[in-house]
Amino acid sequence: MDMQAPAETVLTNARIVLEGEVVQGAVRMQGGEITDVSTATAIGEDMGGDLLIPGLIELHTDNLERHIQPRPQVDWPHDAAILAHDGELASVGITTVFDALRVGSIPDAKTGYGEYARRLASELMQLRGAGALRISHFLHLRAEVCSATLAEELDAFGPDDRVGIVSLMDHTPGQRQFADIDQLRAYVQGKRGLSDAEFEAHVTQLKALRETYGEAHEAATVAAAGRFGAVLASHDDTTAAHVATSAGYGIRLAEFPTTEEAARACHAHGIAVMMGAPNLIRGGSHSGNVAAQALAEADLLDIVSSDYVPSALLTSAFRLAALWDDLPRAVATVTSTPARATGLSDRGRIAPGLKADMVRVSLLGDTPVIRAVWSHGRRVA
Structure with a gap:
């Protein structure tokens, strides 16, 4: 093009x-x-x-992953998937996207997941270089602390890869997003069809990975963000203690804090709070965490992400405009504020x-x- x-x-x-x-x-x-x-x-x-x-600025979307794997165990041709993803975002008003790619894998056929980010990022950059993409693409590396290969996968990226955000993702069962194990059970068993015994083995495996690699993986992630010149983000902070740890790492962007306590602590530390548009539109979190509207009403919401529904980003801005009776403020949550949070002054x-x-x-x-x-x-x- x-x-x-x-x-x-x-x-x-x-x-x-x-x-x-x-x-x-x-x-x-x-x-x-x-x-x-x-x-x-x-x-x-x-x-x-x-x-x-x-133009809307999207900091965290799983949409590209959805296009390359539209169903469990179904792999779609990557060039076609990237172009479809790019066109979909353009159609809903998103002109800059930080494509979220998981780094950190678990080599287990049933409950694990393999490495894909390096290859997909290279394919994305090739299409960009060929002038085939309609909008601006940056990378958002979602660093899975509970994995076996995070450090090695991070090492495969460098300063020329347009990595704009690196987020610390700690999905250890029993805390943060899945503090309620029953919520995790419903999510994982519904998505992967695990038996009760397989689910329990999965939980044990994740806890063991956190115990073995957790601290080293967090240190590797912080170092990698510095090497890339990327913004470091936290994910699913739940307590003031979580936020204090995030602040100690130099984090200035919090993705989807799960409680009002964490969101207030973020603001106290000068950390911008980002919440999901689906949460705002649906009236609550699908995981049972704090409602985005409650944070908006408490003046604790700074940025909105479409998360897993690209069209939700624009809709959420107008929901906030009605809530706040302030269209420019609401539009800023999906434009100028995410731009500033990621250093995009242009x-x-x-x-x-x-x-x-x-x-x-x-x-x-x-x-x-x-x-x-x-x-x-x-x-x-």
């Missing part, structure tokens, strides 16, 4: 969502960048009074000099409807 942006595009008669305000006006873009934002009348493509918001806002990543949105009742998406000044949906 030829990703050269048009010489100049003017979008006029739009309600432009800026930081802290919505203005009626026009946006001019050229060479992939925004060159002007004006409230003056301009000649160009008429937006019909629709909203114009920055996007996330509609302002001259930034990347021309934008989404045209109209409302059908309370439902946002995407009318057009631009990535680097080129229309991609």
Whole structure:
């Protein structure tokens, strides 16, 4: 795909969502960048009074993994899966994504999982280099502490791999996301069809891996993030003690804290809190953890991630806009705040000099409807 942006595009008669305000006006873009934002009348493509918001920035999505394995034990051709994933995200207004890839494997045919991240990352970068992708892709390495091969898999990546986030994932049964073993049982047995005996063996194996490798894997993950120049994130912090440990590692982004206690501790330590859009839209966590809406109402929610439903990201922003009665603040949770959290100073806002990543949105009742998406000044949906 030829990703050269048009010489100049003017979008006029739009309600432009800026930081802290919505203005009626026009946006001019050229060479992939925004060159002007004006409230003056301009000649160009008429937006019909629709909203114009920055392109959405997704920090944690399992969507690529879903495309390469659409069913358990079904492996899909990777190039086709990556292109489908890229196109799906573009269609829902996401113009920058940190593709979440698991690193750390358990070599067990029934309850384990194999290594795939290095190969998939290389294939993703090859497609990017060929100009085949519509939006911007970075990597988010999900470092599984309860695994046998984490350190080796991290060593296969380097500073040139566009690794933007590394998250410490500790899925030891009986704590964090799965403090309730029955929740873990329902999830694992439902997904993998394990018998009760196989599930108990799986739990024993994970606890043994944590005991054997846990501290070394945490140290390797922190070191790797520094080597990549990536943001280090925590995952499923549950207690103030968990957050204190995260802060000690230099973590400034918390993915899906499971309690209000942890979210408050994050803010006390200057750590941004990210919650899942499905949690917000469904009215609660599927794992029985704290509701995203409760954190939003307590002013403890900073960033939203689509998690496992890409289209949920835009919907969640408008849910928050209704909750807070503040559209710019809500839009920031999926644009400028995730950009700042990951050091992307060139996007996330509609302002001259930034990347021309934008989404045209109209409302059908309370439902946002995407009318057009631009990535680097080129229309991609």
